[in-house]
Amino acid sequence: MALTVSGPPGLARPSRGVVRRVDLLAQAAAIAVVLVVLGVILATTRYNLSARGIQLGLDFLVERAGFTVAETLLPYDPGDSVLRAMWVGVTNSLFVSIVVGVASTILGVLVGVCRLSPNPMVAGLARVWVEGVRNTPPVLLLIFLYSLWWQVAPSDHAVALAPGVLASIRGLAVPKVTTPWSGMDLLLLAVLAGGLAWLVARPPRAARAMPRPFLAGAAIAVTALAALMLGLDGRAGIILPRAEGATLASGAVLTPELFTILFGLTLYTTGFIAEVVRGGIEAVPKGQWEAARALGLGEASVLRLVVLPQMLRVVIPPMTSQYVNIVKNSTLALAVGYTDFLTIMGTIINKTGHAIEGTVLIVVVYLCINLTISTALNLYNARIAMRGGR
Amino acid sequence: MRRAATTLLATLLVAAMAGCSPPTAGGQSAVDKIKARGQVNCSGSQGIPGLSRPDEKGVWRGFDSDICRAFAAAVLGDATKVQFTPLNAAQRLPAVQTGEIDVxxxxxxxxxxxxxxxxxxxxxxxDSDAVIVRKSLGVTSPAGLNGKTVCMQGGGSLVETALSEAEAEYRMKVTRVYFDSTITARDTYFAGRCDAYITDGLAARSQLATVAKKPEDHALIFVGSGVEPNGIAIPRGDDRWYDVTRWTVNLLIWAELNGVTQANVDEMAKSGPEQVRRLLGGDPAYGKALGLDPRWAYNVIKQVGNYKEIWNRNLGDDTPIKADRRLNRLYTEGGLMFPFPWD
Structure with a gap:
């Protein structure tokens, strides 16, 4: 090797400088090899693609989609563009992920706490739940629940599960509440209320002299006025569910497909979150419990004020991966007939023949969603993490 | 030093792995690949009796499957050398594009x-598009589907277009429930989740004949333009494979028109009309032009049969499906099937 050795000869180990240079050389070589390999892959792919007559490009995104989607949150028509269809799919997937995320977090905390209950019945049931779902493939659970629906729900009429709740093989109907506000109005109002609440919590310097209750009252008044103005032309009401045979004719109808994916994934994820929560609680030193009890706090207060806040620090990283898993598992909707992003992309690929671009888009979209979740939770984690020696 | 060595080792490993997957020869025809491999890779469906479905022994049976066998007989001289890969509607195009299946x-x-x-x-x-609907609903025309729930396969299958056309034509609206497999869609319909189930006409007939517990409880309604020309497809840019597949299918129809059957093909090859004898091996020019054995056509008919035999074996009166050949009859019998001349 043409390396200049800076140290005196006869040294048992090469000097630091030499080591560093060899390291650098090796790394440069590694990068070069990786680049060459990537280049070869790219060239081969391009060669094979042209040999098979496949042309790459994203032009198809603006073409007419031309297919229908069964259930959508956003208005959608087959005449819309492929890009619009993709967006409809993303919102459908996000909807499932968010509902499952919220529901399984609440349930998971409850079940996790129950796992530690001194009552053997409660702890045992929680354990059955956790072990049951942790050791079965989620797709099996979903298909089981979905076929259970066909077997149990009546196919020729609807049954009232509770006043105002009807169930049949066609789905679950609950009373539909119509507000005088459109979805956009509600979003605007929520943003307004959120902004004002933040201002009240941290008033700007000019308003700092004013009493808090006055500020809060003003904020509520502004929001109420905005709500009134936006809702003047609408009507509020409740539409009760009604059935014609097994068909659910009115009310808010949850199809068996959507119900299965929401219920099944919540059931599944709750099992994992419960374990994370249990681990988190057990990670809080016993002394903390004893100290809190010594202060005279009740069991519920000990949990709420002392243990859960400390647990949060431990559970955020594993919870992040649970939330990411929810988004990934939402693709199992395919198995039970709910149209999520992956299903829509499958249709797009089949209709347009752009398999490579379609697959890359699938990866990109799920990466974006999951990286956003990870980044947000990591930021939160950094904020609540214990600092220094405190 | 040690770290450097590790890095080098890792690099070598990556390089070795890359070397293990050599670039596939894009210019090679599927015909050569099939000969080298000794089998034809063909698509299967998710299980439609009469078209393509594995039987109790795992052997794929059906009209579509037998078409694949004809290609194996033509190229390899052995109709059994076919590997079937079940594919759903969304998987089939990429499977052809990437060369996962030959046809x-x-x-x-x-x-x-x-x-x-x-x-x-x-x-x-x-084929055509058909809706299976419960007779108890009293629906007799596509217009009666207004407000009804229809189970179907998603993934951009053509029945969806037919249903949309029917909606526009009769100014109605149906609720759709999509599944990734037409089999799941069918099962959900039979379980009562939907009022109707839409699929291809032949598939609908076969599902009614083979799967429905009480076929008499269900009715068939035809929707859409009435004709779905089903075909075979190969990757683009492979003229040799195109020749073989195109003329093998032509052979099946030609054989029916000329009365060449599995039973009489030996006799026909010896003492049939001149054109028949030439094609069945008498004239090696056909095989030579296609890059196949001179007896390729004989092998196909001997092992798979002509178009009519394939139809009758899988969809005809000898089967529970008893499908009407309608447009699939020979042109001499009022259908649309005719062979291109072998001149």
Missing amino acids: LSRTSTITFTRDMSIRFVTVTLY
Whole structure:
């Protein structure tokens, strides 16, 4: 090797400088090899693609989609563009992920706490739940629940599960509440209320002299006025569910497909979150419990004020991966007939023949969603993490 | 030093792994690949009796499957050398594009967009779109489906277009429930989740005949334009494979028209009309032009039969499906099937 050795000869180990240079050389070589390999892959792919007559490009995104989607949150028509269809799919997937995320977090905390209950019945049931779902493939659970629906729900009429709740093989109907506000109005109002609440919590310097209750009252008044103005032309009401045979004719109808994916994934994820929560609680030193009890706090207060806040620090990283898993598992909707992003992309690929671009888009979209979740939770984690020696 | 060594080792490993997957020869025809491999890779469906479905022994049976066997007989001289891969509607085009299968023979309608991404070779049968509906609903025409729930396969299958057309034509609206497999869609319909189930006409007939517990409780309604030209497809840019597949299907129809059957093919090859004798091996020019054995046509008919035999074996009166050949009859019998001349 043409390396200049800076140290005196006869040294048992090469000097630091030499080591560093060899390291650098090796790394440069590694990068070069990786680049060459990537280049070869790219060239081969391009060669094979042209040999098979496949042309790459994203032009198809603006073409007419031309297919229908069964259930959508956003208005959608087959005449819309492929890009619009993709967006409809993303919102459908996000909807499932968010509902499952919220529901399984609440349930998971409850079940996790129950796992530690001194009552053997409660702890045992929680354990059955956790072990049951942790050791079965989620797709099996979903298909089981979905076929259970066909077997149990009546196919020729609807049954009232509770006043105002009807169930049949066609789905679950609950009373539909119509507000005088459109979805956009509600979003605007929520943003307004959120902004004002933040201002009240941290008033700007000019308003700092004013009493808090006055500020809060003003904020509520502004929001109420905005709500009134936006809702003047609408009507509020409740539409009760009604059935014609097994068909659910009115009310808010949850199809068996959507119900299965929401219920099944919540059931599944709750099992994992419960374990994370249990681990988190057990990670809080016993002394903390004893100290809190010594202060005279009740069991519920000990949990709420002392243990859960400390647990949060431990559970955020594993919870992040649970939330990411929810988004990934939402693709199992395919198995039970709910149209999520992956299903829509499958249709797009089949209709347009752009398999490579379609697959890359699938990866990109799920990466974006999951990286956003990870980044947000990591930021939160950094904020609540214990600092220094405190 | 140690770290440097590790890095080098890792690099070498990556390089070695890359070397293990040599670039596939894109210019090679599927015909050569099939000969080298000793088998034809063909598509299967998710299980439609009469078209393509594995039987109790795991052997794929059906019209579409037998078309694949004809290709194996033509290229390899052995109709059994076919590997079937079950594919759903969304998987089939990429499977052809990437070369995972050599030929797509699985209830695929020939359309412009599809033909731009894979290469459709020829029509193998003319199908239609049909809705299976419970008789108790009293629906007798597509218009009666207004407000009803329809189970169907998603993934851009052509029945969806037919349903949309019917909606526009009769100014109605149906609720759709999509599944990734037409089999799941069928099962959910039979369980009562939907009022109706829409699929291809032949598939609908076969599902009613073979799967429905009480076929008399269900009715068939035809929707859409009435004709779905189903064809076989191969990757684009492979003229040799195109020749073989196109003329093998042609052979099946030609054989029916000329009365060449599995039973009489030996006799026909010896003492049939001149044109028949030439094609069945008397004139090696056919095989030579296609790059096949001189007896390729004989092998196909001997091992698989002609078009009519394939139809009768899988869909005809000897089967529970008892499908009407309608447009799939020979042109001499009022259908649309005719062979191109072998001149």
